Every structure is written in structure tokens, then in C-alpha cells.
Amino acid sequence: MRRLGLPRRYVPRDPYLVDDCLVQSVPHLFEAHPDKKEVFAKVWDEYRENHGRPWDPIRILQFMYLLDIASEAGAGDYIELGTHQGLMAKVIWKFMDPSRTLYCLDTFEGFVESDLKVEATIYHSRWQVGNFAPASPEMVANYVGGGKVPKNLRLVKGWFPDSFAGLESNKWRFVHIDFDLYQPIKTAMELLWPNLLPGGVMVIHDYGCFGFPGAKKAVDEFFETIGLTPMHLGDRWGSVAVIKPRKPHKAS
Numbered sequence: 001m002r003r004l005g006l007p008r009r010y011v012p013r014d015p016y017l018v019d020d021c022l023v024q025s026v027p028h029l030f031e032a033h034p035d036k037k038e039v040f041a042k043v044w045d046e047y048r049e050n051h052g053r054p055w056d057p058i059r060i061l062q063f064m065y066l067l068d069i070a071s072e073a074g075a076g077d078y079i080e081l082g083t084h085q086g087l088m089a090k091v092i093w094k095f096m097d098p099s100r101t102l103y104c105l106d107t108f109e110g111f112v113e114s115d116l117k118v119e120a121t122i123y124h125s126r127w128q129v130g131n132f133a134p135a136s137p138e139m140v141a142n143y144v145g146g147g148k149v150p151k152n153l154r155l156v157k158g159w160f161p162d163s164f165a166g167l168e169s170n171k172w173r174f175v176h177i178d179f180d181l182y183q184p185i186k187t188a189m190e191l192l193w194p195n196l197l198p199g200g201v202m203v204i205h206d207y208g209c210f211g212f213p214g215a216k217k218a219v220d221e222f223f224e225t226i227g228l229t230p231m232h233l234g235d236r237w238g239s240v241a242v243i244k245p246r247k248p249h250k251a252s
Contacts, residue, residue: 024057024058024061027061036064039064039094039095040060040061040064042094043060043064043090043091043094043095044057044060046090047060047087047090047091050085050087050143051087054236056235056236056237058233058234058235058236059233059235059236059239060091062233062234062235062239062241063088063091063092063095063203064095066174066201066203066241067092067095067096067174067201068095069199069201069243070096070173070174070199070200070201071096071097071173072199073173073197073198073199073200073201074171074173074197074198074199075171076100076170076171076172076173076197076200077100077101077102077103077170077171077172077173078092078096078100078101078102078103078172078173078174078175079102079103079104079105079167079170079172079174079175079176079192080092080102080103080104080105080175080176080178081105081106081160081175081176081177081178081179081184081188081192082105082106082176082177082178082179082180082184082205083104083105083106083108083135083140083155083178084106084108084132084133084135084178085133085135085139085140085143086104086135086139086140086141086143086144088176088178089102089104089140089144089153090143090144092174092176093144093145093150093152093153096173096174097173098152099152100152100173101152101153101154102150102152102153102154103154103155103156103167103170104140104153104154104155104156105155105156105158105160105163105164106135106155106156106157106163107157107158107159107160108135108136108137108140108157109130109132110129110130110131110132111127111128111129111130111131111132111180111181112129112159113129114159114183115181115182115183115184116128116129116181118181118182118183118214119181119182119183119214122182122213122214122217123213123214125214127180127181136157137155137156137157140155141153141155160179160184160187160188161184161187161188161191164191168191168195169195170195171195171197172192172195172196172197172200173197173200173201174200174201174202174203175188175192175196175200175201175202175203176203176205177189177192177202177203177204177205178204178205178206179215180205180206180212180214180215181212181214181215182214182215182217182218183214183218185204185214185215185218185219186218186221186222189202189204189218189219189222190222193222193226193244196244197244198244198245198246198247199243199244199246200243200244201241201242201243201244202241202242202244203233203239203240203241204219204230204239204240204241205237205239206237206238206239207219207230207232207237207238207239207240208232208237208238208239208240209237209238219240223242228242228245230242
């Protein structure tokens, strides 16, 4: 494969890659704008090192594009719901408008019983309370800032939607929902969509993940009621994105 002088990291050997048709050519953006290529390379290298396989560079590339779009919206901030150890929080923080604030909400202790009870009414869920490696707001803040807590980062620990208290009137440019489970995803869309700015972006992770079918159910139900269709982003776990119309959307 012709690599246009880029490091081998852009075409990693991945045991999950089963067909050459899934290899993405180097975006023309990186040929035309070497500065963007270098920023992407730094973010991707750190994400890959901490995330491990399966690698998912398309996820990082899509976030770069979507955050550019979101930054053209009006005066508003950025929020991630479901931060865990902060891998995507750092991606958002690197690509966002640095004059604005990134809010990250999580239990930092994994799933809670009340959400799992709702999930069990949808499918035979194998997930349990906790279920994730330990994390903490302090650990995430230091990771995102490379050892120094960023001034434009706010981490809130607690069960959602209780942890959202005080943020109800905030305006949002970019919303990333990575709650995995039906009930918190549904509640997050209901609470944040009204204050997502026209031209702002909402991304929901795990829509295409068969381990979390409640995610797809929540997304389909919510966007059907407002007459919009989320777009698949092509990353491994099937994230979807919606850009809020700049004019009121009229369902046909």
C-alpha cells in the first residue's frame, strides 16, 4: 500500500482486520494540511497505546471531523457522559475549542443496580454492578492533561441523572454519550438534546455493539420521535452521530 510518506502506524497490522477492503486510505486532508496530520498522529498514538487492540483509528478521525463541525456552533460547551478512564475525553479535549469547557460525568465505579434492572427487561444481560476497571476523577483529570489538571475540564462523579444537577441550562456544542445501557442513554438524550445548539453534534457509542442492544433501542426510539436518522460512523463499536439542524426540522 502506498503510504505517502506517513509512518507505519497509519496502517497497523491488526488481527481483527479480516479484509483489505476495510483499510482506509490516508485522508487527503492530511496531505493538504500537514499540521492536522501531526495533531492526529499525536492523539492517535496515545489513544492506541492506552486502549490496546482492537485498534480503532476511524473513531479518532471521525471525532476530529465532528469536533470541527461542533466548534462552528454558537457559544456552548462540550460534555461526555460515560468517561471511565478518560480515553475519549482526552480525544475530545485535544480537538475541541480550548476556550470552552469539557464536562465529564461518570460513576467512576461502573454500572449501578437500577440501570441493570431496566436492562434485564430488554434482553438477557450478562452485565453486573461495577463491571469495569477502577477509575477516579483525579486519575482521569491527570491523564487528560498529561499530568496536569486542565483548567477547562470539569469531572463530576455520581449516578446520572443526579450528576447532571446544575447543568440543566447549559448550552452544548458537542455531546458524547457512552453509557452502554438503555436507561441512562435514553435519559441523556432526553435531557441534552433540547440544549444542543443548532449545528451542534451528538454522538452515541455502542449503537452497533451487539453486547449492548439497549443502546440501539434507546437511540432508535428517541430519534424516531423527532424525525431524524442518526448516521453510522464506521468505527468498531458502531457509534452514530446526529448534527442538530440549524433550522427547525419538520418531519414529513
